[in-house]
Amino acid sequence: xxxxKDLSSLSGVQKTYSELLVQExxxxxxxxxxxxxxxxxxxxxQEQQRLFAEKxxxxxxxxxxxxxxxxxxxxxxxxxxxxxxxxxxxxxEKEGYRVKWIDQEVPAASSWEVxxxxxxxxxxxxxxxxEKFDLIVVEGNHxxxxxxxxxxxxxxxxxxxxxxIVFGEYINDDSKIERSTxxxxxxxxxxxxxxxxxxxxxxxxxADAIFSIGLLRKIAKKTAVEITNEITATEDExxxxxxxxxxxxxxxxxxxxxxxxxxxxxxxxxxxxxxISTLFEESFDTTFNPDVWKWKYDLGAGKCVIxxxxxxxxxxxHYGGAPRQIHYFGEPNTAIQVCDVMVLPEIRRQYGKxxxxxxxxxxxxxxxxxxxxxxxxxxGFPNQKAMNIALRLGLYEKTDEFLELVYPLNQEVAxxxxxxxxxxxxxxxxxxxxxxxxxxxxxxxxxxxxxxxxCNYIKYRYFEHPFAHTDLYRCIFLxxxxxxxxxxxxxxxHEHRLLVMDLICPLSIMKQVxxxxxxxxxxxxxxxxxxxGWLDAVKSEMAIENHLGIEIPxxxxxxxxxxxxxYGKWWLTAGDMDFM
Numbered sequence: 001x002x003x004x005k006d007l008s009s010l011s012g013v014q015k016t017y018s019e020l021l022v023q024e025x026x027x028x029x030x031x032x033x034x035x036x037x038x039x040x041x042x043x044x045x046q047e048q049q050r051l052f053a054e055k056x057x058x059x060x061x062x063x064x065x066x067x068x069x070x071x072x073x074x075x076x077x078x079x080x081x082x083x084x085x086x087x088x089x090x091x092x093e094k095e096g097y098r099v100k101w102i103d104q105e106v107p108a109a110s111s112w113e114v115x116x117x118x119x120x121x122x123x124x125x126x127x128x129x130x131e132k133f134d135l136i137v138v139e140g141n142h143x144x145x146x147x148x149x150x151x152x153x154x155x156x157x158x159x160x161x162x163x164x165i166v167f168g169e170y171i172n173d174d175s176k177i178e179r180s181t182x183x184x185x186x187x188x189x190x191x192x193x194x195x196x197x198x199x200x201x202x203x204x205x206x207a208d209a210i211f212s213i214g215l216l217r218k219i220a221k222k223t224a225v226e227i228t229n230e231i232t233a234t235e236d237e238x239x240x241x242x243x244x245x246x247x248x249x250x251x252x253x254x255x256x257x258x259x260x261x262x263x264x265x266x267x268x269x270x271x272x273x274x275x276i277s278t279l280f281e282e283s284f285d286t287t288f289n290p291d292v293w294k295w296k297y298d299l300g301a302g303k304c305v306i307x308x309x310x311x312x313x314x315x316x317x318h319y320g321g322a323p324r325q326i327h328y329f330g331e332p333n334t335a336i337q338v339c340d341v342m343v344l345p346e347i348r349r350q351y352g353k354x355x356x357x358x359x360x361x362x363x364x365x366x367x368x369x370x371x372x373x374x375x376x377x378x379x380g381f382p383n384q385k386a387m388n389i390a391l392r393l394g395l396y397e398k399t400d401e402f403l404e405l406v407y408p409l410n411q412e413v414a415x416x417x418x419x420x421x422x423x424x425x426x427x428x429x430x431x432x433x434x435x436x437x438x439x440x441x442x443x444x445x446x447x448x449x450x451x452x453x454x455c456n457y458i459k460y461r462y463f464e465h466p467f468a469h470t471d472l473y474r475c476i477f478l479x480x481x482x483x484x485x486x487x488x489x490x491x492x493x494h495e496h497r498l499l500v501m502d503l504i505c506p507l508s509i510m511k512q513v514x515x516x517x518x519x520x521x522x523x524x525x526x527x528x529x530x531x532x533g534w535l536d537a538v539k540s541e542m543a544i545e546n547h548l549g550i551e552i553p554x555x556x557x558x559x560x561x562x563x564x565x566x567y568g569k570w571w572l573t574a575g576d577m578d579f580m
Contacts, residue, residue: 014083017216021046024219030084032139032167033205033212033245045215050087052208056137056165057091059201059249063163064097064134077132079157082139100133132159141168144183145267145367148305151195152265156311160254164197165247169209171372172244174559180372185244187366187558192248194359195265196256201249209245258354260316263307265363268297271306271315276342279315283342291466296322296339296578299464303336305364307356317356318342319364322578323375325457329569330446336368338380338553339578351389361395362557370558377449378555379570381577387551396553397563400531400570404546405539406497407518407526417481418516423488425463425475431455433477433485437504444507448533450571453504461575462490462501473501478513478520487513490575491521500528502575511540533568 014031021028025046034048035055064076078092081102089099136154154164170185192199256262277288296302297320304320320340326333343357351357369378381402382390390396424430434455441453451457462473473492477485487505491498498521505513518526530538531552539545554566574580 020216020219024222028084029087031082032084033209034215035205036208036211045212045219048212048215049084052205053084053087054091056167056247057088059247060088060092060135060137060163060165061095063165063200063249063251076134078135078137079133080137080139082137084139085137088137097135131157132162133157134159134162136162136164138164138166139168141182143181144187144373147183147188147191148195148265148267148363148367151192151197155195155197155252156264158252160252162252163200164250164252166250167205167245167247169243169245171242172206173242174370174372176242177371177376177561178242179374182243182372184366184370184372184558185246188248191363191366192250194363196253196261197250198253199248200251201247203247203249204244205247206244258359259356260307260309262310263316263356263359264309264311264313265360266306266308267367268302268304273297275315276306276318279318279342279344280340282345289466295464295466296320300460302339303364303368304340305360305367307360316344317360319360321364321368321375321378324576325452326377327442327445327450327452328376329449333376334374335377335379335449335451336375337576337578338364338378338382341382341386351393353393357389358393358395361390361393365395365555365557369555370560373558376560377566378553379572379576380553381550382553384549384551387553390553395555395557397556398551399554399563399566400533400552400568400572402529402548402550402552402572403532403535404548405528405530405535406544406546407514407528407540408542408544409522409525410515410518410542418478418486418513418520420476420520421479423475423477425455425459430477434458434488434504437485437488440506441504445571448569448571449566451576453502458488458490458502458504474498478505478517487517489513489517491526492574492580493524494527494574494580497525497527498523499574499580500526501580502573503528507537510538514538515540515542529572529574531568531570531572534571 017031018028025044029046030049030053032049032052034045035052036048060078064078075096075098077098077100079100079102080088085101089101093099136157138150138154142150150166158164169182170188171180171182172185174184189199189202273290273293276293277290280288297304300322302320302322304318306315307317308314309316318340319338319342321336321338324335324337326335341361343360365378367373369375379399387396387398391398423434432455438453438455442450462468462475465472473490476489476491478487478489480486486509487503489500490502492501493499500514500517503510503513514526514528528538529548552570552572554561554563556563
């Protein structure tokens, strides 16, 4: 039970919430909403909170029928996670349960044990690693990125058909582009089933939450405390169905079907790069380079979902992504390029919705791409086989295709007064020139989607790449007769031609720049990879068009912008590929 001395241990919405209740009632035994019914019209707010806690107790107690305990006289055990579990701890203890409470300062006189770990930990340590529970209760809102670790850990801690009760707020309407830290309701259901849970109950207590918020507003007016926190659902938000308040009652599936049904899932912080090397080399038939991996996932803040064959086992699947700041129809936003999609070769032919590939991919898309999460869009460059599989599974839809333009050697004397000079990325003047060119290019691409090409990105992409010291990339300005750069160009030798990785200049002069560039680098033919939607901006009469067999996908699994609105809008070149 919290009093005024305990508030310093809380933060954000919990502190605001508890301040209101302590000022009104002198104590704060609960931090969750109350249970409202016609019979309790005259009950005070804390009594309604007690009724909600009683509801959770009955759901849990009913889940653990002692008569069905196959181990006879074994004492049933419950694990509680949440700030306001004292009432539940007393109720379960009175019913004969062995009670443990996670990360709480339990009063010394109580018989409840402290279970000292958090769901954010990489592993459950020490004496708790082999402990199992019949019931776990998790209170409160969790960041959507915490859902996977929370469900994975509770599954690991539950006995064969143990039960899990989770209650808190969720995003119910994810049709609009509006980020939130709360988990998506449909993704919560899907993830639970994917991680081998059976959904026994999905109970809606949104109306009770609305009523509770109304009472809180009345208390706030009396105490002059303002309810302000992005995680707190306002009455209007709840009524609009954007947010809801739910109780999930789940049961661990003791005999799930599908590949690696008991796989252990993790994110980028759950493994060391050396652990991925074998899977990488078997998947791509090339040597794993730890420096490139660090450049992409450490320096580039890469994201991923991995699956191990079992707890502490080898990694058998990986689905990664490289974040990218973009301009989305003229407005800043964030996307992620899907990359390093890997599954063990022996199971690579299995691609149904019960396959490890699907489970890993769908989990990544739900966590990383969509209207409410960190990255609005996803894009990538899968081969045709991978694209067809993802289309069939409903993970992707097509938004464009990659084309190659080859500019034959031009022996004519240059018709434009341009010349080349190297880019020195450490020079502030060169940095400013790149930013100026990017601004001019950005202003002419407001009808589409383009990844940022400012000097910070250029520095990361071409000058901090692990192979940059080998002169892998040729980074040059195309200057006019007054020594003013009119374009920044980034080239790479590729299959006996010079591939234009990136070209930064106004779209209105791109054809002119490419023609001039082909005259100024006579040692090899130029080629440019470009999305079909922007072909007219770069294709001159002399350019030869080739199909690359690479289609550009978008996410269709998690709610986000529709493929119809994205079709032909992405400006992408070879430089947007993480592996080129």
